[in-house]
Amino acid sequence: MANDELSAGFTGTPTEPPTGVRKVAKTATDAVSREANAVVVGAADHPYTAAGLALTVGALAFVIGYVMGRSSVDSGRSYWR
Numbered sequence: 001m002a003n004d005e006l007s008a009g010f011t012g013t014p015t016e017p018p019t020g021v022r023k024v025a026k027t028a029t030d031a032v033s034r035e036a037n038a039v040v041v042g043a044a045d046h047p048y049t050a051a052g053l054a055l056t057v058g059a060l061a062f063v064i065g066y067v068m069g070r071s072s073v074d075s076g077r078s079y080w081r
Helices: 021-045 047-071
Strands: none
16 A cells, blocks of 8 residues: 555646736746846855845935835924924
8 A cells, every 4th residue: 555656636737828917927926936046156256245235225215215204204394492
């Protein structure tokens, strides 16, 4: 009984390949997976460059958020009277 092959659920391949939206989604998923893997490999090979880029992007995002927040404040009146 231990030598019996157990199979549960669908273990084969689909009868027809994906077409239309499914094919586009699979292609996009594969491309994103490849790019993410390339980023991970590049960051592992160059950790200081990756850290510098992450800090630079974070600082730019902070500055852009600060400037947008300051520009949305009404400068005509002060909050405290």
